[in-house]
Amino acid sequence: MSPGKTKGIGPYLLIAPAGLLLAVFLVLPYLNIGVMSFRVPGQGTPYGEGFTLVNYARFFADSFYIWQVVNTLWIGFLTTAICLVIGFPVAWQLTRPNMRFRGLAYGLVLSPLLVGIVIRSYGWTILLGNNGLINRTLTNMGLIDSPLPLMYNALGIIIALVHVFLPFMILPIMNGIQGIDPSLEAAARSLGASRTTAFRRIVLPLSMPGIQAGCILVFVLSLSAYVTPSLIGGLKVKTMAVTVVDALIDTFQWPFGSALALMLSVTGAVIVVIFGRMTRMKWKVA
Amino acid sequence: MSRPFLTGYCLLIYAFLLAPILVVVGASFNAGAFLTFPPQGLSFRWYITFFNNEVFMRAIRTSLWVAFVTMIISGVIGTMAALFHVLHARRSKDVVRIAMLAPLLLPEVLTAISLLFFVYAIGIGTQNMVGMIIGHVLITLPFVFINVSASLESFDPSWDMAARSLGAPKLVRFRRIMLPMIKSGVIGGCLFAFIISFDIFTISFMLKGVGTSTLPIQLFDYLRTNFTPEAAAVSTVSIVLTLTVVIISEKVLGLRIHRF
Numbered sequence: 001m002s003p004g005k006t007k008g009i010g011p012y013l014l015i016a017p018a019g020l021l022l023a024v025f026l027v028l029p030y031l032n033i034g035v036m037s038f039r040v041p042g043q044g045t046p047y048g049e050g051f052t053l054v055n056y057a058r059f060f061a062d063s064f065y066i067w068q069v070v071n072t073l074w075i076g077f078l079t080t081a082i083c084l085v086i087g088f089p090v091a092w093q094l095t096r097p098n099m100r101f102r103g104l105a106y107g108l109v110l111s112p113l114l115v116g117i118v119i120r121s122y123g124w125t126i127l128l129g130n131n132g133l134i135n136r137t138l139t140n141m142g143l144i145d146s147p148l149p150l151m152y153n154a155l156g157i158i159i160a161l162v163h164v165f166l167p168f169m170i171l172p173i174m175n176g177i178q179g180i181d182p183s184l185e186a187a188a189r190s191l192g193a194s195r196t197t198a199f200r201r202i203v204l205p206l207s208m209p210g211i212q213a214g215c216i217l218v219f220v221l222s223l224s225a226y227v228t229p230s231l232i233g234g235l236k237v238k239t240m241a242v243t244v245v246d247a248l249i250d251t252f253q254w255p256f257g258s259a260l261a262l263m264l265s266v267t268g269a270v271i272v273v274i275f276g277r278m279t280r281m282k283w284k285v286a
Numbered sequence: 287m288s289r290p291f292l293t294g295y296c297l298l299i300y301a302f303l304l305a306p307i308l309v310v311v312g313a314s315f316n317a318g319a320f321l322t323f324p325p326q327g328l329s330f331r332w333y334i335t336f337f338n339n340e341v342f343m344r345a346i347r348t349s350l351w352v353a354f355v356t357m358i359i360s361g362v363i364g365t366m367a368a369l370f371h372v373l374h375a376r377r378s379k380d381v382v383r384i385a386m387l388a389p390l391l392l393p394e395v396l397t398a399i400s401l402l403f404f405v406y407a408i409g410i411g412t413q414n415m416v417g418m419i420i421g422h423v424l425i426t427l428p429f430v431f432i433n434v435s436a437s438l439e440s441f442d443p444s445w446d447m448a449a450r451s452l453g454a455p456k457l458v459r460f461r462r463i464m465l466p467m468i469k470s471g472v473i474g475g476c477l478f479a480f481i482i483s484f485d486i487f488t489i490s491f492m493l494k495g496v497g498t499s500t501l502p503i504q505l506f507d508y509l510r511t512n513f514t515p516e517a518a519a520v521s522t523v524s525i526v527l528t529l530t531v532v533i534i535s536e537k538v539l540g541l542r543i544h545r546f
Contacts, residue, residue, distance in 0.1 A: 123306025
């Protein structure tokens, strides 16, 4: 592939700026946050001198935080599962060879990605609020007397998160299905397999890499989402990411905030690895 | 699933995807003081309020400025990295790719927090926009890299060799062969970096300084306490801005932007 010999340091100058940027402003900060979680909580300053395990002790001692992690994981899990169930048929249809208006449909799937996350979450508050579009319409139609609790709870957060992350489920699955040779399905059919059997035995297993990629993407994004849970959940339901950011911005508890962030990340990473093992994932990046 | 059923199902999902966006746009033309349904008549009053609101106008200027600077920096170093990846990297190919995509694979909130601590640790702080722009460059870098790499995939080294054997110097070869090949990838990547940067929230939220709120942050702050349709007007203008960039790139320039 390389044209001629890679000679001298010339080519390395091309990668140097990006490499340096990532090393200094991504790798070092991530190492630093690990160190920060062992710092002594500060009095009047974000952190004090010396190192301690007290931040982690505080996490494990307080069932409030543990439950919040469990809650966040549960919301992430449900969001992922719903995205998979409602996203797969869309991805499937988008890859049918004879589909009409494919360009338009593809554009529709991508369109939410072009609208900022604050705006999309705001749209959901208009829809889901107690005086929102949905509750107003139902009340006006005489179907309900008091507004349905759609916002300020896990349900509202999940609805909005599914919307925000659905494209991240559909796109990888589409890529996965596109890689399947259509003649495989045709062969199965000609050998007498029903459409359902051909789908279950051929298409589904072969689209697994796309499904895995989509699930991991949506799960990780849901765990670390801040804007949506913050606007939809309000002060009543807080996910871990919201608690962490608020602990850092409002109360400047840097060491404890770091410990919380890392506990959530580590738990999320462990679940992703277990998921990969269970689904016999071949680890491959993009 | 039968065909008509599947089509109907997909139409429902598309409606679900569009609903909150359409609702925001619709709400921005509401004449009433609150978001009520059905709207109390059509009006541009909230747009006028918004255009006279110096706080939001300053936020828009900040956002455009940050997105522009981010686009230039990301565009240059992302393109260089993609050239290295496709043309020169051999054994390091996978490592380079994973490293370049890392900002996309890591949770943005964790990156934002790490960066916040780090800019204080090295003394940059958040008094100016340096930290915020560094964060934006990190997040947008993968998109430039992906687009430029994709445009280079069909690159045939023998063209470059042919030019060299005909005596073309390095600079001429770059300008006449390489640049036309990667041009669409570079422009597409840069425009996408601009859009992404314009919409970034978490990084900006953690690294914002005094008086350097971007539009998404200002909107978020506003939404925590206010319920007037002014926020909808702000959102609609923001959506239109993004849409303009996309339409220019895809229809006028004929680019196909790679998102993944």
